[in-house]
Amino acid sequence: MSTAHGMVLSEALGPRDGTALRIKQAVLVVLGIAVLAIAAKIKVPMWPVPVTMGTFAVLSIGAAYGPRLGLATILGYMIIGALGFDVFAGSSAEAAGLSYMMGGTGGYLLGYVLATVALGALARRGWDKSVLWMAAAMAVGTVLIYLPGLYWLGTLYGWDKPILQWGLTPFLVGDALKLALAAALLPALWKLVGTARG
Template sequence: MQLTASHSVLAETFGPSTGIARRIKQAVLVILGVAMLAIAAKVKVPMWPVPMTMGTFAVLTIGAAYGPRLGLTTILGYMIIGALGFDIFAGSSAEKFGLEYMMGGTGGYLVGYIVAALVLGALAQRGWDRSAVWMAVAMLIGNVLIYVPGVAWLGMLYGWDKPILEWGLTPFLLGDVLKLALAAALLPALWKLVGNARS
């Protein structure tokens, strides 16, 4: 596995690659990515001990498929729309949304989304998304980057004497393992389809 940043990401393998047409393609991808993030945040798959949402899966796969710059633009676009008060986050509601919601218990995880998308994009540029094993490792790294600021913010917000890990980490681990496995299968499969289309 080559670890230098010399690989294309999936978003660069189709459509125009230069000029205004490329900018239009990127704008469309950002819009589609924001829509995917908003939908994924609201999807709840029944699971024990808590329902599994697909938000982190969408963040990490968009980061890997788009690369660091376009992935970051997409995540920031999602955050801006959420900050304006649109109900696009996993737990937001008519009673609590926008900046009020973002500064609550979810705030640290949203920061983690930004960092994780950047890192997944950088790892994809090194070809990690073309191998199931390396993509699984990348997803693991991405999840850690989401949970560290998420749990840290919960601790600062509510106090470290509270069961922070029970609130913000352990109930979600089983779902994250399943999402990790899904991404580890999906991205390399898409690369195989790209290779077959070009052959």
């Protein structure tokens, strides 16, 4: 495992200081927000419910960007959503902005922020360079998304309701597949970076 001061993937590519670095970071934030918005709208047919790619994008960007740039990106995404733009998985022209964010999905959106920072911090410790460690990091991020998500559902609708059936169990199969995909992707990208430098 690398030290806490190790590089994340976005830092290993392109400029590393000066104005060029700031430009690279700004481009990455804009690109990351676009990827998050597009991924949220992608639905892959799956049993028992279709899988959206939003969580995959959140966790992958967190790991690739690191905690600070990842946080800037996810907050930018949230701000755009709060302004009423249709960037969330369940948002639409009729349901968007703060009213949508304070609905049933609000806890999960908070979880996105927590998971992005956590994945960035774990990636800085080198967890993104190994499939097993990356899978563990993804599992941590997934838990951080679900905990506030389920808590908010229970608070909003009442704990006598089938909260787990609403907000957890239908999504576990899809989340396991996304976890496996991201766990393979980041270490593979690191190998490509290493090969390119070699």
